[in-house]
Amino acid sequence: MKIFRLTPARTIPALLPIAAVLAVGAVLAFSTGCRSGNPFRRSPKPVPVSEWAIPGSASAFEVVSIVNRNVMRVDSFVTQDATLNGKGIFNLKGEIAFKRPGYFRLIGTHAVSGRELDVGRNAHVMWMWIGKAEPKAMYFCANADYPQCQEKLDLSFNPAWIIEAMGFGALDPSASYEGPLPSEDQRHLELRVTERSADGISRTRCIVVNREYGMPAAVRIYDQFQSLVAEARVTAYQKDAATGLMIPKGVAVNCPKEANGEGMQFSIQYGTPKLNQLSADNPHLWTMPEYAGYPSVNMAAK
Numbered sequence: 001m002k003i004f005r006l007t008p009a010r011t012i013p014a015l016l017p018i019a020a021v022l023a024v025g026a027v028l029a030f031s032t033g034c035r036s037g038n039p040f041r042r043s044p045k046p047v048p049v050s051e052w053a054i055p056g057s058a059s060a061f062e063v064v065s066i067v068n069r070n071v072m073r074v075d076s077f078v079t080q081d082a083t084l085n086g087k088g089i090f091n092l093k094g095e096i097a098f099k100r101p102g103y104f105r106l107i108g109t110h111a112v113s114g115r116e117l118d119v120g121r122n123a124h125v126m127w128m129w130i131g132k133a134e135p136k137a138m139y140f141c142a143n144a145d146y147p148q149c150q151e152k153l154d155l156s157f158n159p160a161w162i163i164e165a166m167g168f169g170a171l172d173p174s175a176s177y178e179g180p181l182p183s184e185d186q187r188h189l190e191l192r193v194t195e196r197s198a199d200g201i202s203r204t205r206c207i208v209v210n211r212e213y214g215m216p217a218a219v220r221i222y223d224q225f226q227s228l229v230a231e232a233r234v235t236a237y238q239k240d241a242a243t244g245l246m247i248p249k250g251v252a253v254n255c256p257k258e259a260n261g262e263g264m265q266f267s268i269q270y271g272t273p274k275l276n277q278l279s280a281d282n283p284h285l286w287t288m289p290e291y292a293g294y295p296s297v298n299m300a301a302k
Contacts, residue, residue: 052214052245060177060191063209068170070214073243075100076278077168079271084108086253086266092116094268098163099278102143103286106162119162122286129291137297140288145300165232166268167216167248171207180209187211203229213237213246230255235267240275247275 054066082094095107108117118129127140141149163169171191178192191207201224208218218233236249250269257263280286290296 052212054189054209054211054214056182056211058180060180061173063180063189063191064171064173064177066214067209067216068173070245071168071170071216072100073245074168074247075276077166077273077275078278079273081271083269083271084266085269087264096166096268096270096273097278097285098166098168099280099286100163103278103280104162105285118289118291120286120288122288123280125288127288129289129294133294136294138288138291138294139297139299141299149299164216164219165251165253167232167234167251169216169219171216183208188217208233210234210237210246215246215248228254228256230257235269240273242275247273 052066052070054063058066076097076099078097080095082096084092084094091111093109093111095109096105098104103122105120106117107115109115113131116131118127120127121143123143125140125142126146127138129138133139175193175195180189180191182189187210189209189211191209192204193207194202194204196202203224204222204226206218206220206222207216208220209215210217215237216234218231220231221229223229231254233252233254234248234250235252237246238249239245240247248270250267252267253265255264278285
């Protein structure tokens with residue numbers, strides 16, 4: 001199956017706010033946990049019983065096991081009719097694909113200015129291209145060198161994190177979770193983890209889980225002062241006919257400290273995704289592209 005019929009890169013200046021799309025990765029750039037405060041305040045309703053559901057008596061270990069069982073049923077994901085909207089981003093067409101364990105591709109195209117964004121990762125290398133980047137470049141880095149690049153260049157982005165921000169991330173079964181903590185609407189529960197990031201600073205992540213569907217509903221990151229750093233929240237679910245799972249239909253991302261403190265907020269709607277139809281043997285999809293006028297720059301060599 002051919003997907004992502006790449007057209008030649010446009011050199012028309014792209015929308016500057018498209019860089020906000022990269023903040024999806026920042027949602028998981030730090031370690032993990034949560035703070036009190038519940039965005040799901042609705043009248044309590046009984047949780048329907050299904051093979052995907054999480055029972056009210058479940059322990060943290062059982063919650064993690066159920067969530068991982070469900071999300072790992074999605075081995076690959078591809079959509080060609082996603083849309084991205086946010087500050088300065090209006091109906092940007094998105095082509096998104098991932099294949100576990102570490103393949104990812106996101107292409108953003110505007111109806112007027114053409115291609116704006118190309119971010120990807122394969123078994124060996126990750127890359128990042130933004131049409132308006134100055135200087136013009138295709139930035140890339142070997143996967144093995146990325147931790148070094150991240151520290152040296154103060155990068156918070158990693159394509160591998162986007163899968164979790166999209167609502168398909170598996171939970172670490174070895175982490176020491178606080179919870180599960182029930183929500184007021186009885187339809188969600190929370191797991192909290194506090195760890196130290198690579199720079200030694202304490203971070204807290206709150207993982208909100210939809211009990212009925214047994215799927216992640218939100219991930220929120222807080223700094224050592226319990227201020228929100230980033231949030232990715234599933235906005236709706238849709239049933240996948242092939243697996244029977246209720247999967248995310250889209251996500252809303254909020255990074256209040258990005259853009260010099262002005263914040264970045266945007267949403268992605270997935271359109272009509274197809275699950276479990278991709279393989280790692282797809283050079284057209286998983287090979288780092290070349291764009292005329294954009295020389296390749298190895299971030300590890302900077």
